[in-house]
Every structure is written in structure tokens, then in C-alpha cells.
Amino acid sequence: MVLKLLFVNLLLLALVLCSGSTSFDEDADLEDLVPPENTGPYFETSASKNVTALVGKTAYLNCRVRHLGNRTVSWIRHRDLHLLTVNRYTYTSDQRFQSIHSPHLDDWMLQVRYPQRRDSGMYECQVSTTPPIGHSMHLSVVEPITTILGGPDMYINKGSTINLTCIIKNSPEPPAAIYWTHNNEEINYDSPRGGVSVITEKGDITTSYLLIQRAKAPDSGRYACNPTNANQKIVTVHVLNGSFL
Secondary structure: HHHHHHHHHHHHHHHHHHHHHHHHHHHHHHHOOOOOOOOOOOOEEEEEOOOEOOHHHHHHHHEEEEOOOOOOOOEEEEEOOOOEOOOOEEOOOHHHHHHOOOOOOOEEEEEEEOOOOOEEEEEEEEEEEOOOEEEEEEEEOOOOEEEOOOOOOOEEOOOEEEEEEEEOOHEEEEEEOOEEEEEEEEEEOOOOOOOEEEEOOOOOOOEEEEEEOOOOOOOOEEEEEEEEEOOOOEEEEEOOOOOOO
């Protein structure tokens, strides 16, 4: 009986020891899963994104580098692998490019003054580690676009309403004014003809509606939408006596 109890106690002790060993191994495995502290440079990609800029309006590409230490930051244009800047020094003859950096921040910005469509493409922010590390981003340079819905030709039945819709996109700010012309003459909204009005809605996308009620044959011709800060767009209106097939 005594031997039986001793055997049971030894069995329980072995189970406890095994359980403790297993628990220790699990703790060690969990410790191995904790990543070591990153002491080398790395990019904070959430602050280094693609950029869309307007023709002629200064563009900024931002590169945020953590734990830079004594390494240098360079900007390289992918199109021709041209070195643009190193730290705050410009290495290109094109003085539109400049590196901007504040000592108390981790941001290195590439400034592009008076950007043109040809400046669109990939640019890389590179850190002088061994081997170097880099983060690329895309610059898209766009220009204001004017469109007239339904162009370049519109066919309107006599007596109906002519509705010309002009849309201006990619403008740095809403145009100060939009001038409509008919056969190269500015439209007079107070003319004896009557029934001519314009409605303009300004915003990121500006829309101007030219409304001409009770269309007549003399209303045919070339209509141009002329924003003060974007290109002109022309549509030709044909007023028909009957339906157009």
C-alpha cells in the first residue's frame, strides 16, 4: 500500500515537472517572436506618397526617414537615373530642383518649381546605407482641362433649349470668370433676343451652363467657353428645322 502511494506521488511530481518545462518552452518561443529594435534607417512610407501637381505650381515630394544617423539622403530621377540632390545640396544644373530639410524633423522634401508635364515620372529617395536603400514615388504633373459635353458638334431642334455645359478640371483655383462667345463675339445676356442665361458653379471642378431658350436658326454657329485660367473649348451648334437622322 505504501509503495502504491509512493508511485502515485512520483507520477504526480513528474507531471508537474513536465508541465513546468512545457510552460518555459512556450514563454521562450513567445520571446523569440518579439522583433528586435530597428536601429538602422527605414522609410515611413505613410508620409511618402505619390503626388499630383499642376503645371507651373510648385510640387513637393516628401521622404520621411527614421533613424538616419550620419547617412545621407539623395533624390534620383528614374527617367535618366539623374542625381538631383544629396542632403541639402543640388547636384543638377536644373535649379528648379531643391532639397528642403529642417534639422529637427525626419522629412526630406524634393521641391520642383514650375513643374512641366515632362517632369512626370518616378523619383527615388535613397539613403546611403550599405547597400543603399530607397523608396520610390510618382509625380504626376497635370494641366487644367476644359471640355464641353456633347461636342464637337451638337444638333438642336428649332424651338428647343440649347444647353451647353462647360467643365474645367485640374485648375489650381476656380477661374475668376468664364466668357462665352458665339462666332467670336462675346455673348450679351441682356440682348433684345432674350432667353439667354448662364449658370456657373465653382469648386474643385467648375461647371458653366449656357442656356439659350427657343432656339432659332441664327443661334447656329461656333460657341466657345473661355475660362480665365484654362484653355478654350469650342462646340458647333446646328439648329434644325426638323429631326436629325
